[in-house]
Amino acid sequence: MMNSKNKINGTMGLLAFLFLLNVMPHIAYAQTASLPPGGDMPAEMTLWQTLKAGGATMIVIGILSVAAVAIVIYDLMMLNVNKLAPKKLFQEVMAKLESRDFGGAKALCHQESNTIISKIVLAGLERRTPLDDSAREAMENTARVELTNLWQNINYLSDIVAVAPLLGLLGTVLGMIQAFHAVPLQSASLKTTLLAAGISKAMITTASGLIVAIPALMAYSYFRGQVQLVTNMIEIYSTDIIKAIQNR
DSSP: OOHHHHHHHHHHHHHHHHHHHHHHHHHHHHHOOOOTTTOOSSOOOOHHHHHHTTEEEEEEEEHHHHHHHHHHHHHHHOOHHHHSSSSHHHHHHHHHHTTTTTHHHHHHHHHHSSSHHHHHHHHHHHHHOOOSSSSHHHHHHHHHHHHHHHHHHHHHHHHHHHHHHHEEEEEEEHHHHHHHHHTTOSHHHHHHHHHHHHHHHHHHHHHHHHHHHHHHHHHHHHHHHHHHHHHHHHHHHHHHHHHSSSSO
C-alpha cells in the first residue's frame, strides 16, 4: 500500500512539474511583455496571444507537447518492474515448472497474461517438445519482441526531444526572416511593428521548443532506467524458466 501511495505521489508530482515547465515560462513572458512604447504601464498579453505570436510552428510544437505528456502518463502506468516482471509470479511459476505441473503453470500465466513472464512461459509451454530446442527459441523470441516494444515506446520520447528544439530553431529562422523583411520599409511605425513581431516569433518558438524538449528528456532518462531494469530482470528470469521447461 505504501509503494502504491509513493507511486501515485510521484506520478502526480511529475505531471505537475511537466505542467509548470510548459506553462510558467509563457505566463512570465506574457506578464512582462509591453505593447505601445509610450505607455507607462506594460500591457499584459494572455497565454493564447503569446502562443499565437509564435506562428504556425507553434501548432506542431503544441502537438508534440501533447504527445509527450500522453507518452509519459502511459509509461508511468505501464513501465514498472513489479507489473511487467513480478517476482512473486516468477516464484510461483517456477515452483509449478519444477514440480512438472505444466497445466498449473499455464493456468497461472493465463491469469497474469499482461506480464512479460507469462508470455515467455506460455510461448515455451506451447512449443515444448523433448526432441529439439523449439521451446528455447520461442521463449527467446518472445522476450526479445516484448523488450523491443518497451524500448521502442520510450524512443518516441527521444524523438520528441530531438525534434522539438529543431522546430523551435525553424521558428527562430522564420521570425528573423520576417524581422529582416521590415528593414527596407520606409515607414518607421510599420518597420517597428514588423521587427518586433519577427523577433517575438523567434524567441517564443525557441523557448517553446526547449520547454517541450527539456522535461521530455528528463522523463526519457527516467524511463530508460526502468526499461533497463525490466530487461535485466527478464534476462535473469528467462534463463531459469528455460532450464525448468527444458528439463528432460
